[in-house]
Amino acid sequence: MATIKKITLLQFRNYASGTFSFPAAVTCITGLNGSGKTNLLDAVYYLCYTKSYFSAYQQNCVQKGTDGFRVEGVFEQKERTETISCKWKQGKKEIFADGVEYERPTDHIGKYAAVMIAPDDMELINDGSEQRRKWVDSILGQTDKEYLERLMRYQRVLMQRNAWLKLHANIAAPNYMELEYYNQQLAADGTYIHECRKRFLTAFLPVLNDFYAQISGSKEGINVSYESDLLKKALSLLLDESLQHDMRLQRTLRGIHKDDLLFVLQDAPIKNYGSQGQKKSFLFALKLAQYRYLSQQLGHLPILLLDDVFEKLDQSRMEALLKLIRTDDFGQVILTDTHAQRVKDAFGSGVEISMIHCK
Numbered sequence: 001m002a003t004i005k006k007i008t009l010l011q012f013r014n015y016a017s018g019t020f021s022f023p024a025a026v027t028c029i030t031g032l033n034g035s036g037k038t039n040l041l042d043a044v045y046y047l048c049y050t051k052s053y054f055s056a057y058q059q060n061c062v063q064k065g066t067d068g069f070r071v072e073g074v075f076e077q078k079e080r081t082e083t084i085s086c087k088w089k090q091g092k093k094e095i096f097a098d099g100v101e102y103e104r105p106t107d108h109i110g111k112y113a114a115v116m117i118a119p120d121d122m123e124l125i126n127d128g129s130e131q132r133r134k135w136v137d138s139i140l141g142q143t144d145k146e147y148l149e150r151l152m153r154y155q156r157v158l159m160q161r162n163a164w165l166k167l168h169a170n171i172a173a174p175n176y177m178e179l180e181y182y183n184q185q186l187a188a189d190g191t192y193i194h195e196c197r198k199r200f201l202t203a204f205l206p207v208l209n210d211f212y213a214q215i216s217g218s219k220e221g222i223n224v225s226y227e228s229d230l231l232k233k234a235l236s237l238l239l240d241e242s243l244q245h246d247m248r249l250q251r252t253l254r255g256i257h258k259d260d261l262l263f264v265l266q267d268a269p270i271k272n273y274g275s276q277g278q279k280k281s282f283l284f285a286l287k288l289a290q291y292r293y294l295s296q297q298l299g300h301l302p303i304l305l306l307d308d309v310f311e312k313l314d315q316s317r318m319e320a321l322l323k324l325i326r327t328d329d330f331g332q333v334i335l336t337d338t339h340a341q342r343v344k345d346a347f348g349s350g351v352e353i354s355m356i357h358c359k
Helices: 037-049 119-126 129-143 145-168 177-216 235-241 243-249 276-298 315-325 340-347
Strands: 002-012 015-021 026-030 068-077 080-089 092-097 114-117 222-227 260-265 303-307 333-337 353-357
Touching: 002 037, 002 303, 015 037, 026 037, 026 340, 037 068, 037 080, 037 114, 037 303, 037 333, 114 276, 119 129, 119 276, 129 145, 129 177, 129 260, 129 276, 145 177, 145 243, 177 222, 177 235, 177 276, 177 315, 235 243, 260 276, 276 315, 315 340, 333 340, 340 353
Parallel strands: 026 333, 026 353, 114 303, 303 333
Antiparallel strands: 002 015, 002 068, 068 080, 080 092, 222 260
């Protein structure tokens, strides 16, 4: 089990400075809305993944009026403690483990895992395919270093191929040698990524079904369908066939960057036909199945981060969620809520809960 024992913030979001401890298995961060509860939770996530859960832009993590931030945390795993420090200043990010800087920030990914459940996560179901691809990539990037490296290279080569298409769109007889290199690289890495995504879903689906049944208390059939051009034809052939169309539109139209996951409930897309309650059950099942998959692949229990979920759940779903996360299959839990007593009542007298109050 991986746990965080202490965190220190400097100029991170609304915190000029602050140090917080997590002595118990469950920690509740309380305070009024706008007091920084979610920001503290995000700081824990940042130490695990060297990025914010809520913003793609590092600048958004900097306290207003300053030019950088620092987040430092003491982690414990298998009776060994380690201090992780993340510093960002004027566009430069540095990551340290016990004072030694990582050569590559990606070397840190997978060491300490966390799974966040937050109100805006419903985008995973309701929004476009990019959200679902990023979600799968965030899981597989932790459990397979080669996947992460190939994905980063695929994205880089895709940008280069798109730039080539724009540059040569109006040239009568372009030199295709450079394009052929891009195609070969995309085909090699794209095929690997595609196969990993297929294997992941095969292993993931039974776990998802089990959690959905426990949370919803129903027998409704659910499924996740993998939609990909590569299920029909090799990527090398798809790129060749689509070249003229790509040239006209000046971007690459086929490949794993167009993949999607279709979330299905009772043989219909849950995005279009599911009720709010069914979508919430499906989302929580997705996140708990993600937790289970990561714990099996990484060999330790991740940290579970819950942002304001009690405000969003009805009584039956809240009870089902708490029943699950109180078992030995789950490790450290850190959650936010405006009402400390509600959290104490929900977990019951048998669970030790430490409290952090944000002012």
